[in-house]
Every structure is written in C-alpha cells, then in structure tokens.
Amino acid sequence: MEPVLRLQDVSKAFPGVQALRGVQFDVRAGEVHALLGENGAGKSTLIKIVSGVYRPDSGSIVLDGQPVQLHSPHEAQRAGIATIYQELLLFPELTVAENIFMGHAPRRAWGGIDWRAAATGARQILASLDIHDLDVEAPVGALSVGNRQRVEIAKALSQKARILIMDEPTAALTQADVERLFAIVRRLRERGVGVVYISHRMAEVFALADRVTVLRDGAYVGTRDAAQTGEGELITMMVGRTIDQLFPKSDVPIGMPVLEVEDLSLAGVLDGVSLTVRAGEIVGLAGLVGSGRSELAQTIFGIAPATSGTIRVAGELVRIDSAATATRLGIAYVPEDRATQGLIRPMRIRENLSLAVLGELARRWFVDRAAEMRLAEDAIRRFSIRAPGPEQIVGKLSGGNQQKVVLGKWLATKPRVLIMDEPTRGIDVGAKAEIHRLMTELAGQGLAILMISSELPEVLGMSDRVLVMREGRLVAELPRADATQEAVASAMMRTAKAA
Amino acid sequence: MAIAIGGRTRRLRRIVVGQEGVLLAAIVLLFLVVGALNPRFLAETNLQSIFLGNAYIAVAAIGMSMVIISGNIDVSVGSLIGCMATLSGSLAVAGWPIPLSWLVPIVASMAITSVMGFLVAYLRIPSIVASLGMMSILKGSLIIVTGGAWISNLPDGYALAQMRPLSVPMPVWFMVVLTAAAAAWMRYSAAGRAIYAVGGNAEAARLAGISRERVVMMVFMVHGLFAGIAAVLFATQLSVIQSTVPPNLELTIITASVVGGVSILGGTGTVVGSTLAAVLLAAIGSSLIFVNISPYWLRAVQGVLILATVLADLARRRRQAAHR
C-alpha cells in the first residue's frame, strides 16, 4: 500500500547537535505507527519536521506521492497533518466548540462565524468519536487533561486530518482516560486516519501499533511489524548495547544515611513519601511523568516546601523552606529542564558556575573575580567542558556541555546530597557516558546521589537501589539485584485499579 | 437536549457571577445607597453629567480593552485623545465642512495607532515603550502646534456630543451602540476571537495559523478608531476645547478596562465589562461629592479598585489552575 506520507533521508542539525541523520519514516492510511527511541533519539525533531515547525536541512517529505515543503504548522494542517503536543495547545478561556473550530469556523453569508453551526459541528465530531459527555459550550480551562486531549483530537478531525501525530499522549492521563484514548485511536484507524504514536510505554505500543520504527541518537535503526517483534528486540534496537557495557557502575562502600525523608507530603502532589539515601549510594527514582518524581525532588530542595513530614540531613532534623536553605544544608539539585531551570543561558560559563556559591565567593559583598575565574577554569578542566573558555556564553554550548556546567555549578557548593533529575536527557552518547562516569566517581567520594530518570536502562544500570513512584506515592523499593526491567516497569505502570 | 440546556445555564451563570454581573450590581447598589443618602444624586441633571461627561471614556476603554486582551498596552491614549480633539476643533474653526472635522481626526487617530501597531507587531518594540515614546511625541506636538491656546468660536452644528436624538444624549447613543457592536464583533467574528487567541496563548495561536503580527496590527487600528471617536465626543461636549492633554486620562481608561474584567495577563475580558466599569468609576466620582467625601480621595478609590480587581482575577486563575 502506498503510504500517505513518506520521509526520505531527512537530516536536521542544531548548533552543537546533529539531531537527525538521514532518517526515513512513512505512514499509511488506517494504521497506527509507533515511533520509539530513548530521550534525545530525535523523535521530537522528527515530528516537528512533519508538523511544519522545523524545516529539514536535507532530505524530502513526500505526501501522496508528491514532494512537498511544509513551511509552517498551518501549511502542514492544511495538508492534513495534525499534531497533538504533550503540552496541549488550547485556549483555556474559549469554549470547546470555539477551540475545535479555531481558525476554520463555519461562516455565515456575511462572513461572521456561525457559532450555532460550530457547536453542532463540534457535537457531531465528538459523537463520531463516541464522546457524549463533553459540553461544547464549556470553557476548556475547566476540563480535565483527558478531556482536553479529546478536544485536541476533535480539533484535528475538524481540520480533516489524514495524519494525526500524538506525542506521548498518555503521559499525564489516568488509567481510565488511557483506555478511552485507546478506543478513540482505534476508531480513528478504522476511519482511515494514519496515526503516528509516540510513547515510552512498551505495553501501549503493543496494544495499539501496527508497525514500530526505532530511532537511536538521531539515526534510523529499523521498522518492524508489531506482530512480528517483541519487547526484547525493540529495547535492543533502542539501546543498541547491553546494559552492562553502557554503565560504568562500580561497587563502592556505602556509608551512613545522609538524606532521610519521612512521611513527606505536599498537598495534592505527594502522599507520605519516605526514603533514605546513604553516603556513596546512588538511588534511582523511577516513575512515569506526572508520578510526582520531580515534585518530590523539588520539595526536598525547598522549591515547593512540604506541607508535612520530616527531612534529616546527616542525622539532623532540618526545615527546608527555600532553595537557599537547601543549598546551605548541602543539598544540590540538577533540575530536569536545563534551559529554563538549570542555566542562565545568556550568561557566561563563569557566571553560571559561580551562581550557587556567590555568597562564599564574595568578599564583603564583592564578587572575587580571581576566585571565580579559578573556579571556572577548574570546572572546565575537571568536567572536560568543551568551550573556548570561561567567558563563553552558555547558551551557545551543546546540550552535554551545558549539562556539565549545571553539574559543575552544583558541585562547587560541595554538596552532601546530589539530586539529579533526568541527568542525561537530550545529550549525545559521549557526554552521557562522561556524566555516568562522573556520577560513579562522585559516589566513590561519598556523595549521596538520588537520580530521577525516565530511561529504564539508566535507572537499572546506575542505581544501587531503585525506588518507584506512582501517583505521588512510593510504591516499590528494589535492590539492584532484583531490579529488572519488568519489575520496575510493572511497578511504574500498575494501574490504580487496586486502589 | 441535556447538553444544550447545560450549556445555556452555564452561560447564564457566567454572566450573573461574572465581572459584568458584579459591576452591574455595584452600580445599582451605588445608586440606591447614594440616592438614599442624598436624593439629589438621582436628579436628572446629575445623571446626565455622569453619563454625558464620561461616555467618551467608555468608548475609548472599548479599544483599550482589545489592546490589553491582545497582551499589549497603550499609555499614549490620553495624549492621542487630546491631540485629536484639538485637531477636530481646529478644522471646524478653520471652516472645514463639519462632517469632515469629525471624520478626519478619527482617520488620523487610526493612522497614529497604526504606526504604534507596526512598531509593536513587526519591529517587536514592547508596547509599553512604543506607547511611552508616542505619548511624548503627541504631547509635545500638541504644545508646539497650539501653544496651549484654547479653541473657541466653534461653528454651529459642530457640537455632536450635545445633540439629543430621540431625547437621549448623543454620547450615550455612541456608548451603547459601540459597546454592543464591539461586543458582538469580539464574540462572533473570527477576527475578534483571534484577539483572545493571541493574548491567551500566542504559541498556540501561531500553530493554529493565526498571525500575531496581523492581529496586533488590527487591534491597534481598531483601538485608534475608538480613540478617535472618543476624541470627537470629548471635543464637542463643551463650547471650548482646551488644547491640552486631559490629565491622567490614559490611567482612567486603563482602569476602566481592568476593572471591567479585562485580564491584565491577556486573553480574557469583555468590552461590556469595561463600559460598565467606566460608568461605575464615573458614578463613584460623582457620588463622593454627594456623600460629602472630598473628591480628592477619588484616585485612591480608583487605585484600590484596580488592585482589588487584579487580585480577584489572579485568585480566579489560580483556582482554575488548581482545578485541573
């Protein structure tokens, strides 16, 4: 069958990163095609090219057998390609019907929008998806995430989409919503829509997909029929190596507890979390996006102080009400989002590295420029940050080097506890390995490390112990020996049915 | 159908408890209370002066609301109105046909706001800076051209604002008709909806194929239209025109928009609300005299009102965010 959309030899580079290298991909009418790959494998870049956000550096996009150029998201939409992003792009103040018909509403004779027809049309589209419980007059801001996603799908259909791209659609959904979403996706397939489905969850891929394409480090690895492959093969394709080769984890003596968290709660987000991290230990924290992992880290770090529970650092009971307090107590947090939380991108390497130790660097309020320079040069050497020098603007570095700057900033505080949130997200393989080596080395020096990661191989490969979170609670604790992919994954995904 | 009924009651509830409802209740309450304390407050002459003297503020606040909903601001509107009022009067005195002396300032006003819209939309100058600069330019030009002289000896038939078709003062006609027209346009036209889209979520609007540049440009032009009309109403309400910028006019107009429920964060608000707020502000100003409070407290009351509305808006948004 001739595919509706085909990508041939598509490449795309960003400053410092080759995001895609000669990738091919196609979608047929009436199939669900899953796109798999670790974080940073190039999935988002690929879908942004298909949806007209980025233009490829080379390669071609073929639609219905004709080569096309997609200059803008709007052009892609007109060509019948609709995308549902993780951060749903709806207007909270407008109603369901208005959102569905934003930009292409039915007109009256005199050119005004016929909102009555729009409301009727919206109801029809929703009904065709077997959705009967959505009020088309309700403002979208009042809807749950699952319902908003349904509005996005209806919006795509109202644009007569032939190809629907869904970027991790289940990331923030409850199990009931996931099942409803699956029903809708299957219905779309019956109607001949080609669905590109991006997900980290193997179970979903096998439940929905007809074919699976795997990307790794920006390159095309292969395409398989879902019926003729298995989880093992796909994981090998994604990771490309066995876990032991990849992670330089060594056994170091494990010391006294450094961070002890007991019964920590944050209203509506965390529910009675208790955990301990010892000196020299790397504790992996797994869980789906939205399970409360980052929130836990940020609560310990004082960004969103806990509503109840206790925290001890090196045995001493402490009250952490701000990031400044946490820093003073020797807790460091390498956040999930480098660009917005980790770095001040228009500033220099030197200025970023000294940010968390400004107080100590200052002599009577004045920044000690010489000491700052020494700090920066040391960090550049120690972490082999590839940059012309300390005066380089951080925003111009590659992802891996940026991450090393964030790490360097926090290690300058000489922390006792290091919390790393997705420490290797979106960085190339070489830098990834360097950061893993560094983590091992730091643990060897007696640092207590709590590592949050969405990449199961990373969690399994680096951790002495694996904790699993689900819906704001710790649901499993597995020593390294027992932490298999299956055990962790099933703890992450076990549904709320039991509860 | 259950869904449709649900929708209707919901909308009803939104109007009743929304900003418009609150304002309407406040206006009624104010008239009742102040009227009881001092019946002269309800005398026709006073009511006339409240509506007549302030309708142009409500008209200008319609355009300002659109600017704020689109995520921008214009602090030059007071100077613009001052300039255009003077232009209108000068043309009339110079013997231009009277309809032209009404129309030319409106067109000129749109031209000026178009320049500002161009600076903001295409040259990416923040609207606060662009309108600050424009304010200086307009204020200064006015003084250069007129030397601060008053314009009098206006020709017969010029005083648009003093006409009373069907015995309702012309400014009130303008206020009511323009508010209704603008509200319908904002509600039912694609262009009107696009303003909310750009102010509410610029990134999503871009992905939906809405051009921020064109919408902002359009908003500033429409804003110029309303400011021009307001200027003509202002110019024609008295028999002389002081060719100065009415002090703090821009602040009063922005206050009316914000108190009317136009969210300062962009994306929400209605022009009905801003008109009601303009009426409320005018009524408060007038009522202070009638209950023996020094009118010098008026601005403090305005300040408290803005603050209260903004805090209520933030609280509402937070509740909504927590609801998700």
Place this chain on the structure above:
Amino acid sequence: MATADPRAAMPGRLHGLMLRHEMVLAAILVAALFVLSLQTDRFLTTDNLLNQGRLMAEIGLIALPMTYIIITAGIDLSVGSIMGLCAIMLGYGWKNLGLPLELSIALSLLIGTIAGAVNGWFITRVRVPPLIMTLATLALYRGLAEGISQARSVRGYPDWFFVLGQGELLGVPTQLWLLLVATVVAAVVLARTSFGRMLYAIGSNETAARFSGLPVDRCKIAIYALSGFTAGLAAWIFVSRVSTTRSDMGTGVELDVIAAVVLGGTSIFGGTGTILGTALGVVLVQLLKNGLALTGVKGDATIVVIGSVLILSILVSNWLRARRGVD
C-alpha cells in the same frame, strides 16, 4: 586559554553589545553638546551646566533603582506617585502633625520605603505582574497624596531646609553631589557585587535563579523598597528646591525615568543594562531639553525629541542585536 579573551578584564556586563550601545549614546551626547554650543553661547557655560545638574538630580536618582528593577524584567510606574505622597507627608507631618521637620523628613522617607516594599511584596508573594501592580499604586499613592493634602500646599520651611535643594558645596549644587555619589555606588554595586550579579541572573532567567538557591523574592522586594526610598529622597530634594509642597509633585516622573533608563540601553525584557548607560541617558535627556529650550524651541516641545529618540534608540539596538545574531 581563558585569559586570552580580552573581555574577561572588563567589569560586569560591559560586553560587546552594551559597550556598543553606550558608545553610541556617548557619541550622540558629544555631538549634541557640540551642535547646541554652536547655536547659543549660553549653553556651554559652567553656570548653565551646573544648573542643569541641579534640575536632573531627582530624575537621575530615581533612575538608579529603576535600572535595577528593569534589569530584573520588572517595572515601577508608581515612583512619581510615591514622590508626591512623600512630599505631602513631609509637609503634612511638619505643618499638620506638628512634628519636628527632621522627624517629618525621616517619616516621609520611611513611608516611601514602605510604599515601595508594598509593591515588591505583592509582586513577589502574590505574583501580580509589576506593570499592573505599580499601575494600581500609581493611582493609589497619588490618591492618598491628594486625599491627605486635600490639594493644600505647605510653605514656609526654615532656611536650613533649602540647603539640599538650593545650596551649593564647593561651588557645585548640593544635590548634584548626592547624585554623583549615589550613581557611583549604584554602578559599583551592580557591576561588582554578588547582589548585582543576582539582578542580572533574575532578569535573564528567574526560574533558574530560584533553582540556583538565590533569594529571588527578597532581592526583588529590596529593589522595589529601594525605589520607594529613592523616590522619597527625590521628593525631599524637590520640595527643598521649589520651597513648597504640592500633591501633584512628581506627576509623569515615571515616564521620564523609564525613558532615560531604556534610552541608556537597559532592555525592558530584563537581563541587560548598566548604570553608566542610565547616567548617559539621564544627562542626554536633560541636555537635549535645556539646549533645545535655549535655542528657542518651546519648553514642552522638547519632549517630542525625547520620545523620538527613545523609539529610535530601541530600534537601533534591536537592529544591532539582530545583526549580531544574539537570540
């Protein structure tokens, strides 16, 4: 390899772009001085220039904390109203409450600081956008000034009170000394101290600054309070200079100040700016006003030039930035 970069030796944020903006300003300033001095021989005289220094002290002082605030991507529209409120409190405390004048001055400075801190508190704790918060207090503080004074002016201050506004020290107007010292201190604090570094960090990326353990909220409250204090100081100078207290004092000052700061190269989006740029902006605005007035342009008409220069300077620096390819 690090020391090979010559910019490493420069203070603070004085890197390429800023340097260029300030050079452009300085060049305009020199050119304006030259042209204006050719037009009239009353312009380039010590007396005239010192007198202009006297006149720009209030704007110049308020522009210093305003630079800090705009660097953090904030804005303070209420400074003119705080100035009016402080002027009124100074006169009211002395005349109506019968306080000693010294105490009344201290009280008005305290009220200015509190007024600024209230702005800062709402902006940081309640997260009201600065533009709106200070727009509300622009009305509120002016309203308080009008309400308290009932538009009555206060006069008849003792002689010693006029030293600050009308006196001289070593042949230079008293308030000009104050402005010079304050400017140098403000420049050093911004360029050299960890506090200054924090301001840039907050303005460039507030979230990252917070995630780096910096006391962002305290820092912001401090600069808004400082802004209020400085507005109080400016009120004191102003009252002393014109010998009277009125509730409309300082009306429109916020616009002059913001124009000077933005003209000086501080981006309204935050993250960049220097005190040197602001100082140049303030001087340029004042000299343009004075020079044009002396060459026969009517006083208020000079603001047309200032408005145009403001928009043009932003256009030029946007263009420079785009050409250099900085995001």
